[in-house]
Amino acid sequence: MAASRSKPAAEEPNRRADIVRAAGRLFHEKGYSATTIRDIAGAVGMRSGSPFYHFKTKQDMLRAVVLEGLTAISTAVAEAAHSGKSPRATFEAMLRAHLGQLLGIEGRDFAATLLHETRHLDPAVLAELVTLKDRYESMWQKALKDLKRAGLIADDSQVARLFLLGALNWTVQWYRPDGSRTIAQIARQLADLVLDKPRGK
Amino acid sequence: MAASRSKPAAEEPNRRADIVRAAGRLFHEKGYSATTIRDIAGAVGMRSGSPFYHFKTKQDMLRAVVLEGLTAISTAVAEAAHSGKSPRATFEAMLRAHLGQLLGIEGRDFAATLLHETRHLDPAVLAELVTLKDRYESMWQKALKDLKRAGLIADDSQVARLFLLGALNWTVQWYRPDGSRTIAQIARQLADLVLDKPRGK
DNA sequence: CCTACCGATCGGTAGG
DNA sequence: CCTACCGATCGGTAGG
Numbered sequence: 001m002a003a004s005r006s007k008p009a010a011e012e013p014n015r016r017a018d019i020v021r022a023a024g025r026l027f028h029e030k031g032y033s034a035t036t037i038r039d040i041a042g043a044v045g046m047r048s049g050s051p052f053y054h055f056k057t058k059q060d061m062l063r064a065v066v067l068e069g070l071t072a073i074s075t076a077v078a079e080a081a082h083s084g085k086s087p088r089a090t091f092e093a094m095l096r097a098h099l100g101q102l103l104g105i106e107g108r109d110f111a112a113t114l115l116h117e118t119r120h121l122d123p124a125v126l127a128e129l130v131t132l133k134d135r136y137e138s139m140w141q142k143a144l145k146d147l148k149r150a151g152l153i154a155d156d157s158q159v160a161r162l163f164l165l166g167a168l169n170w171t172v173q174w175y176r177p178d179g180s181r182t183i184a185q186i187a188r189q190l191a192d193l194v195l196d197k198p199r200g201k
Numbered sequence: 202m203a204a205s206r207s208k209p210a211a212e213e214p215n216r217r218a219d220i221v222r223a224a225g226r227l228f229h230e231k232g233y234s235a236t237t238i239r240d241i242a243g244a245v246g247m248r249s250g251s252p253f254y255h256f257k258t259k260q261d262m263l264r265a266v267v268l269e270g271l272t273a274i275s276t277a278v279a280e281a282a283h284s285g286k287s288p289r290a291t292f293e294a295m296l297r298a299h300l301g302q303l304l305g306i307e308g309r310d311f312a313a314t315l316l317h318e319t320r321h322l323d324p325a326v327l328a329e330l331v332t333l334k335d336r337y338e339s340m341w342q343k344a345l346k347d348l349k350r351a352g353l354i355a356d357d358s359q360v361a362r363l364f365l366l367g368a369l370n371w372t373v374q375w376y377r378p379d380g381s382r383t384i385a386q387i388a389r390q391l392a393d394l395v396l397d398k399p400r401g402k
Numbered sequence: 403c404c405t406a407c408c409g410a411t412c413g414g415t416a417g418g
Numbered sequence: 419c420c421t422a423c424c425g426a427t428c429g430g431t432a433g434g
Contacts, residue, residue, distance in 0.1 A: 015419090030320075031232060031234055031320065031321070032232075033232055033234035033235040034234040034321070036411080036412065036413080037412080037413060037414080038411090038412085038413095046419070046420090047419075047420055047421080048413090048414095048420095049414080049415075049419080049420070049421080049422090049423095050419050050420065052413085052414065052415080053419060053420095054419095056414095057413080057414080058413065058414090116317070119231070119232065120232070120235070154393075154394075155390070155393065155394055157390075159382065159387065159390050160390075160394060162371065162372070162375050163368040163371075163390075163391055163394060164368070165371065166367050166368040166369070166370065166371025166372065166374075167364040167365070167367040167368045167371075168367070169367065169371055170363065170364075170366065170367025170368075170370055170371055171363070171367065173367075174363050181360065186360065189356070189358075189360050189361075189364075190364055192355075192356065193355075193356055193361060193364060193395070194394070216403090237427080237428065237429085238428080238429060238430080239427090239428085239429095247403070247404090248403075248404055248405080249404095249429095249430095250403080250404070250405080250406090250407095250430080250431075251403050251404065253429085253430065253431080254403060254404095255403095257430095258429080258430080259429065259430090
């Protein structure tokens with residue numbers, strides 16, 4: 001409702017955003033519990049007590065990281081979903097968008113924390129996430145429905161969606177930015193694997 | 202090489218195994234870093250110093266849990282792989298075996314810790330795991346090769362294997378034992394999704 | 403396997 | 419945003 005802070009001038013460094021970014025990286029690398037406030041403070045050149053000027057608790061930092069991850073990936077995939085291309089091209093664009101957030105340098109720490117540290121969220125924050133998460137997953141369910149209608153897939157069930165998102169989300173475990181495969185290539189290969197080849201072509 | 206302890210009598214409770222089981226459950230539920238020695242001791246009715254009679258460090262407990270998880274799933278899937286059935290039936294049996302360890306009540310805490318807490322392993326222990334893990338993954342690679350030779354799949358690449366294992370391993374995030382789907386049903390559905398229907402049938 | 407304990411470190415706070 | 423600090427808790431140990 002009310003603005004929580006006065007508008008920062010263009011030059012003014014956003015220390016809060018710095019903390020969220022550092023927290024995201026450390027939560028991703030070491031996990032939430034193994035990351036200390038002193039780690040985060042050190043990463044942005046502060047003393048140990050200072051992050052609490054920007055966040056009330058460590059839990060609030062996790063909340064900020066996870067929300068950033070979920071809104072970023074939702075926005076990216078929603079854009080791809082509404083691109084108005086063919087079902088196959090739309091689907092592949094959604095795969096690219098999801099993988100781009102998950103594996104790309106700008107978003108991966110937020111997204112990976114979202115995937116792996118939700119266990120440490122307070123119940124209240126968790127409830128806050130569920131709505132956003134349901135909305136995100138329904139985008140994929142709709143995409144599968146469209147693919148089935150186009151005859152490109154046999155199974156558009158919820159389990160099929162869970163398998164698909166599993167294959168996608170597991171890429172975090174094995175993808176290496178300096179490896180031989182680009183994100184677009186991975187998206188293409190997964191689309192080939194999941195989609196039936198149209199008969200008689 | 203040498204037996205590390207004298208053979209326990211049949212009646213004698215195996216306290217070491219109790220600790221490993223409790224540690225597995227807690228590592229799965231709360232994560233390695235968030236689990237304390239006192240949590241584990243309490244779960245088996247000991248005082249806080251006593252687990253160190255059985256394990257030198259907390260890290261050694263993690264090592265025991267993770268090794269238990271990897272050897273159990275390897276054994277189960279290897280048995281399915283050598284069952285001598287058709288490629289399709291063998292593949293589906295392997296899926297069931299993997300999912301059985303991952304989601305079944307006897308093995309899931311070990312398997313889930315294996316999947317999610319390896320980050321906290323000391324480099325030396327991690328190196329120890331790699332050989333076993335490579336051997337396990339090569340079993341799946343071989344299964345894909347056989348499926349391709351049988352004309353049941355188009356892509357038997359490493360990335361295809363990673364997608365498949367991703368879909369499998371992600372089930373930990375959504376499977377509920379009291380849900381409507383059995384492990385065998387999930388295995389069947391994934392096989393249907395991955396395998397091409399033979400043409401002209 | 404317990405008792406009693408150690409040094410280190412943790413999240414968080416008061417007061418500036 | 420820093421200084422200085424608090425109470426709690428941690429992994430681990432000595433001695434029995």
